[in-house]
Amino acid sequence: MAxxxxxxxxxxxLAMAQPLLLDSGRSLAPVEIAYQTYGRLNAARDNAILVCHALTGDQHLASPHPKTGKPGWWQRVVGPGLPIDTDRFFVICSNVIGSCMGSSGPSSAAEDGAPFAMRFPVITIRDMVRAQVALVDHLGIDRLHALVGGSMGGMQVLSWAANWPDRFGAALVLxxxxxxxxxxxxxHEVGRQAIMADPEWKGGDYYSEAGDDPRKVGPESGLAVARMAAHITYLSEQGLTEKFGRRLQDRETKTFGFDADFQVxxxxxxxxxxxxxxxxxxSYLYITRAMDYFDLAEEHGTHGKPGNLAEAFAGLKARMCLVSFDTDWLYPTSESRRIAHAVNAAGAPVSFVELSAPFGHDSFLLDVPALDRVIAGFL
Structure with missing residues (x-):
């Protein structure tokens, strides 16, 4: 760890000077993009790596989280001498629009000074990337050395590859x-319904009681259930069995009630x-909706019909590496293999590897030495 x-x-x-045009046909204003950088941009401005975060991630990639005090979510990967080496690279990580860690989202102030709440426009993965492109332009970087992202972050990397293929030299999708x-x-729909069924959601207008922090009020019960349901999908049966099995929590016998009898x-x-x-x-509602709308082949179809996935990568010349995990049932290996075939069919250089790890989808965030070697070798 660094x-x-x-x-x-x-x-x-970054406060954008112009509104951000969105896939929905609407525009977003004002737009702010919160970001962190690690390392230094060299004189040639060609050593920048953009790391794209997942659904509930943020820009605090390798530094303590300001709310929880916990280490950065990829602190074991980003730093001096680590797979993404900040002695060599200038690493950028921005909070996606729609989120709640400083970039414009439903808890942000609209032009009238009140929180957007449900007036915030529905966004897409490509809209998130449009904001990132604006950030990279602001930093004076014509071409990134590489893009790296896992889960929803990988979707952002794929959107870069399909829509801005000449702005980077390599893409790593995990x-x-x-x-x-x-x-x-x-x-995702189960999670959204849990939030919206909570009486404290109030149609999304719960910010008036929030003071300086919207996370202190609102549908906490619904959001907690949404997180519980989603978290199951990030794990694997093997991992759950090894970590918890049917072991009881701080007791020797079952209570014959509805307290948390089991460790899990x-x-x-x-x-x-x-x-x-x-x-x-x-923010959870908006970001999960953006993920649900994501379909690269559909985006790059013609005359309203979905295209072939290879058509999405028609302009790609940069090299790409795809990594999957054998216990990930949320985004299984077949999905990464499908992308690899499409990139290959488009004529771009691509490599693909399936790694073995017991942690399920969350493997890309956890201690998997084989992944560290792939990241360091590819970059």
Whole structure:
């Protein structure tokens, strides 16, 4: 793990001068993009790596989270001498629009000064990337050395590859997919309904009681249940069995009640409740919807008909590496293999590897030495 004190780290917020045009046909204004950088941009401005975060991630890639105090979500990967080496690279990570860690989202102030709430426009993965392109332009970087992202971050990398293929030299996609499946949409809908069924959601207008922090009020119970349901999809049966099995939580016998008798129940309740301390419920609605709308082949079809996925990568010349995990049932290996075939059919250089890890979808965030070797070798 990196010594964060040894990394040159800066935090900024970019206020865009112009509205951001969206896939829906609407525009977003005002637009702010919160981001952090690690390392230093060289004189040639050609050593920049953009890391794209997942659904509930943020820009605090390799520095402590300001709300929870926990280490950065990829601190074991980003830093001096680590797979993404900040002695060599200038690493950028921005909070996606729609989120709640400084970039414009439903908890942000609209032009009238009141929180957007449900007036915030529905966004797409491509809209998130449009904001990132504006940030990279602002930083004076014509071409990124590489893009890296896992899960929803991988979707952003794929959107870059399909829509801005000449702006980077390499793309690393971890545990991701080129479209959201019916099963994934279904899990997200359960979470959204849990939030909207909570009486404290109030149609999304719960910010008036929030003071300075929208995460302190609102549909906390619904958001906790949404997180619990989603968290199950990030794990694997093997991992759950090894970590919890059917072991009881701080007791020798069952209570014959509805308390958390089992360790796995207690674990999920903790995951749900702790999530409400750092995330906004409306942001969860908007970001899951953006993921559900993601379908690269559909985006690049003609005359209203979905295209072949290879057509999405028609302009790609940069090299791409796809990584999947054998216990990931949320974005299984078949999804990464489908992308690899499409990139190959488009004539771009591509490599693909399936790694073995017991952690399920979350493997890309956890200690998997084989992944570290892939990242370092590819970059």
């Amino acid at each position: 010594d964060t004190a040894a990394i040159h780290t800066e935090s900024h917020v 545990a991701s997919a080129a479209r959201h499946s019916a099963q994934n949409i279904a899990f 129940e207690s674990y999920l309740r903790y995951q749900g409740l702790s999530f409400t301390d750092r995330f906004d419920a409306n």
